[in-house]
Amino acid sequence: MRYNxxxxxxxxxxxxxxxxxxxxxxxxxxxxxxxxxxxxxHGLATAYYLAKEHGLRNIAVLEKGWLGSGNIGRNTTIIxxxxxxxxxxxxxxxxxxxxxxxxQDFNFNAMVSQRGVLNLCHTDAQRxxxxxxxxxxxIDGVDAELLDREAVRxxxxxFDYDNARFPIKGGLLQRRGGTVRxxxxxxxxxxxxxxxxVDIIQHCEVxxxxxxxxxxxxxxxxxxxxxxxxxxxATAGNSSETAKMAGMRLPMxxxxxxxxxxxxxxxxxxxxxxFGAGHFYVSQSDKGGLVFGGDIDGYNSYARRGNLxxxxxxxxxxxxxxxxxxxxxVLRSWGGIMDMSMDGSPIIDKTHIQGLYLNAGWCxxxxxxxxxxGWCFAYTIARDEPHKLNAAYRLxxxxxxxxxxxxxxxxxxxxx
Amino acid sequence: xxxxxxxxxxxxxxxFTFLGDAAPTRPTTNDPSSMEAWYEYVYLRNNPRGxxxxxxxxxxGCRAWLVVQRNTETHExxxxxxxxxxxxxxxxxxxxEQA
Ligand SMILES: [Zn+2]
Numbered sequence: 001m002r003y004n005x006x007x008x009x010x011x012x013x014x015x016x017x018x019x020x021x022x023x024x025x026x027x028x029x030x031x032x033x034x035x036x037x038x039x040x041x042h043g044l045a046t047a048y049y050l051a052k053e054h055g056l057r058n059i060a061v062l063e064k065g066w067l068g069s070g071n072i073g074r075n076t077t078i079i080x081x082x083x084x085x086x087x088x089x090x091x092x093x094x095x096x097x098x099x100x101x102x103x104q105d106f107n108f109n110a111m112v113s114q115r116g117v118l119n120l121c122h123t124d125a126q127r128x129x130x131x132x133x134x135x136x137x138x139i140d141g142v143d144a145e146l147l148d149r150e151a152v153r154x155x156x157x158x159f160d161y162d163n164a165r166f167p168i169k170g171g172l173l174q175r176r177g178g179t180v181r182x183x184x185x186x187x188x189x190x191x192x193x194x195x196x197x198v199d200i201i202q203h204c205e206v207x208x209x210x211x212x213x214x215x216x217x218x219x220x221x222x223x224x225x226x227x228x229x230x231x232x233x234a235t236a237g238n239s240s241e242t243a244k245m246a247g248m249r250l251p252m253x254x255x256x257x258x259x260x261x262x263x264x265x266x267x268x269x270x271x272x273x274x275f276g277a278g279h280f281y282v283s284q285s286d287k288g289g290l291v292f293g294g295d296i297d298g299y300n301s302y303a304r305r306g307n308l309x310x311x312x313x314x315x316x317x318x319x320x321x322x323x324x325x326x327x328x329x330v331l332r333s334w335g336g337i338m339d340m341s342m343d344g345s346p347i348i349d350k351t352h353i354q355g356l357y358l359n360a361g362w363c364x365x366x367x368x369x370x371x372x373x374g375w376c377f378a379y380t381i382a383r384d385e386p387h388k389l390n391a392a393y394r395l396x397x398x399x400x401x402x403x404x405x406x407x408x409x410x411x412x413x414x415x416x
Numbered sequence: 417x418x419x420x421x422x423x424x425x426x427x428x429x430x431x432f433t434f435l436g437d438a439a440p441t442r443p444t445t446n447d448p449s450s451m452e453a454w455y456e457y458v459y460l461r462n463n464p465r466g467x468x469x470x471x472x473x474x475x476x477g478c479r480a481w482l483v484v485q486r487n488t489e490t491h492e493x494x495x496x497x498x499x500x501x502x503x504x505x506x507x508x509x510x511x512x513e514q515a
Binding site: 254383399 | 429
């Protein structure tokens with residue numbers, strides 16, 4: 001059933017008792033053409049685009065928890081395409097274009113809100129770097145505006161412009177950036193995939209990968225063995241553990257990233273703003289809570305919760321940027337596990353095993369990439385070759401020296 | 417997390433800077449034939465869900481390099497030794513394997 005004003009009126013008149021479930025709860029079949037391990041945003045988007053763009057139907061998505069229980073429901077909901085390097089920017093801009101039409105495309109209200117993403121700069125050198133980044137974005141057809149201090153003040157008069165250490169000198173604004181309701185992204189892709197025949201199987205954990213003569217044969221799960229011709233791994237946060245099942249070691253570490261939400265406030269911050277002197281990013285949800293985050297805690301972790309020093313560090317950065325934040329109470333904090341790749345960029349590629357495909361290494365930039373990641377991974381699986389948009393996200397780039405090091409810092413697993 | 421520094425006693429985690437897994441061993445040659453070993457050392461990680469030995473610098477304390485043994489799933493800290501003691505132990509194990 002399509003959601004529209006007529007279905008809303010019809011269901012209102014019958015007391016909202018006749019809405020159909022948005023997706024089925026099927027038991028796994030014995031065999032699928034394609035199995036996607038991981039029912040998060042990227043896995044569900046992959047299944048959706050496999051069905052929609054490539055006309056494939058015999059597909060299962062296996063999720064060890066419930067649908068949307070991982071990072072798709074734990075992020076700070078920001079979308080943007082303000083990257084600089086050739087391997088990155090066209091990919092993220094394609095993601096932005098998909099976001100712009102996503103709700104019409106999958107007939108679900110994901111509350112895509114292009115409220116603008118503003119990165120603040122605090123030194124002359126940082127402003128020069130932002131000018132360069134803005135120009136690189138515009139060369140790729142992405143919108144970017146370099147704002148001076150007064151233009152930023154016009155938008156956000158309550159920032160600390162004269163902070164003794166980190167005065168605000170201006171900012172780089174991408175007006176098409178913004179926020180999306182993250183849970184609805186999972187639900188929209190799940191519903192769209194399910195309606196095209198994809199089986200979404202929750203509480204089904206992949207325990208082993210069966211490879212015969214260098215070819216994927218199936219997966220062992222807590223619901224039994226499932227045969228498949230192709231297997232796509234979309235288990236970011238846990239990718240190293242999943243890849244071990246196929247005898248692979250990956251160039252990444254798992255780290256915990258915390259996020260926070262405040263009590264509900266009246267309209268206060270209408271866009272997304274990032275502090276350029278520390279790591280802090282904030283937006284205000286439609287319910288009124290300030291949603292914000294900072295850096296990873298800095299040690300290997302699979303714990304989905306962080307420690308207090310990073311809570312203090314993030315809030316210090318926030319108060320340095322917006323002094324009035326000091327009076328806001330934090331309601332909740334939580335953690336998600338990130339695949340921190342060694343150059344800060346993701347992997348969407350084939351592997352040395354025939355029929356095994358890898359989608360991993362999203363660091364903490366995976367949410368904005370969800371549609372393009374699914375779209376490119378679906379292409380790579382369906383055609384058995386990468387699309388030109390994800391051609392740079394090769395698994396072997398670390399061996400061959402073709403890293404996509406957006407920060408220019410060398411091999412460390414703490415980039416994004 | 418509280419880290420038991422062998423020099424300073426039990427100290428809070430914010431005094432430490434982590435460098436990651438202490439399992440990879442730096443190759444001792446830069447001969448081109450060692451490229452694969454370098455690739456593995458620089459980039460590949462076991463990334464265990466469970467016990468890990470990791471380098472930690474007591475940057476807010478005695479400034480010694482330590483190796484902390486910790487559980488990545490529960491954040492339980494099992495102990496800490498100096499990086500030097502860890503390296504000698506690793507060398508002894510490697511020699512034992514050769515013999
Ligand atoms: Zn110490």
